[in-house]
Amino acid sequence: MSRERVDGILASLLRLSRAVDGTLREGAAAVGLTPAQAETLRFAARTRPDMATVGQLARVLGVRHATAVGIVEPLVERGVLERRPHPYDGRRRVLALTPSGRRLLARLERVAAELRRELEGLDRTSLERLELGLGALVDTLRRSGLLVVAAPCAGCAHFRPNAAPGTKAPHRCALIERYLSEAESRMLCPEHTPAA
Template identity: 35%
Template sequence: MGPSGTEGRYGSAAKELESSLVPTGVSTEVSAPLPAPGEMAESPEWLLATVISRLGTAISRSLETGARQADLTGTQTSALYFARFSRPQFATVGNLARVLGVSHVTVVRSIGPLIERGYLERETGTDRRTTHLVITELGAEAVEIAFRQRHQLLLDLASTLPREEAGHLAELFAGLAQELGDIVGMRDFGPCTRCSFLDDSAGGASSDGPLTLRCDRFDMSIEPAEMNLGCPHFARIAERRSPLAISNQRPRVPR
């Protein structure tokens, strides 16, 4: 007789879902038992965790609403955001699949309708093997619609705090983001100057040319002028102004 109950019915599906969401090498084992309800109420750590969880839920719901308003799926919204704020040379189908944690085929299927609607264009890289994603003006407008509600939510939250407290909170969350990156293996939570994937020993000033650095995450050289451009991972966390204000790319008008 086969397994019965919830474990038998959903066990394999749950394991498959977990493997798709949890980065490779990250343990899902609980290192300590949950505290009793009374202890949780008195624990500043659990209070902070609760606040962060509720904030994450509110942001997720605002993104879902924005995606519906733009007539996009969640994956399509992420694809447009990725193309809008990534460095041009990083905005490839392969890197998008890596950032989203999905297969190359899934990305191709998701961006197909975006290309048909004139939101994205595909360009073949100089190596003739890489496909770059270029956002159009229509695509940039869709990104703004999709993220407008989330942006307003964050502005409303920030406006409830005195400026000094908001600054302290920003520093706190920046530190938490860095710690989270170290835990789950997503360490590039800042521009190149703060990213642990930046290898400043790979290059250097010489008589032959300017200072060159290297990104170990994407295995490519970075010029000093590119140090503050958007990164596929950083863009999701660093956005503090209008979603269209921090891009270094000019949207393309559909031909």
């Protein structure tokens, strides 16, 4: 592909990222949050409880641990986020939404709905091409370490599906060396490593 075409795609991506960032920033500000705080609430809501640590949050946000702590603290003080004991490791704590955090997140998600409507307005072929192209770009950025994408277990190199058939936790993760229920394996994990 010619350099001009690549430059054109890059310019479109930058414009898009500014537009999406602006919309999300506005939505977050409307409920008194910074974009990073809004992302932290989404992280706490969607990440599997045993993976929702501040360390993983730092990876997902692409910031240092101390910065992630600085993002979390005001949310804890505001009563929308709390630290809970880790379900399997007594030395660690995980992040979880409080009931008022869940209500705040629901308000935030209405902003994302606006972006969803714009996407739904595209024809099917454009959507499929976009999905393919963006998927490839996300994959490249993830492989080069510029992006951490939390994803369910399916397709992860560490996933051993149906390792204990007929049990309540039939799947196994070779990374954390633990059996997982069907529901757990469907939740988002920031350690997801695409199988080659």
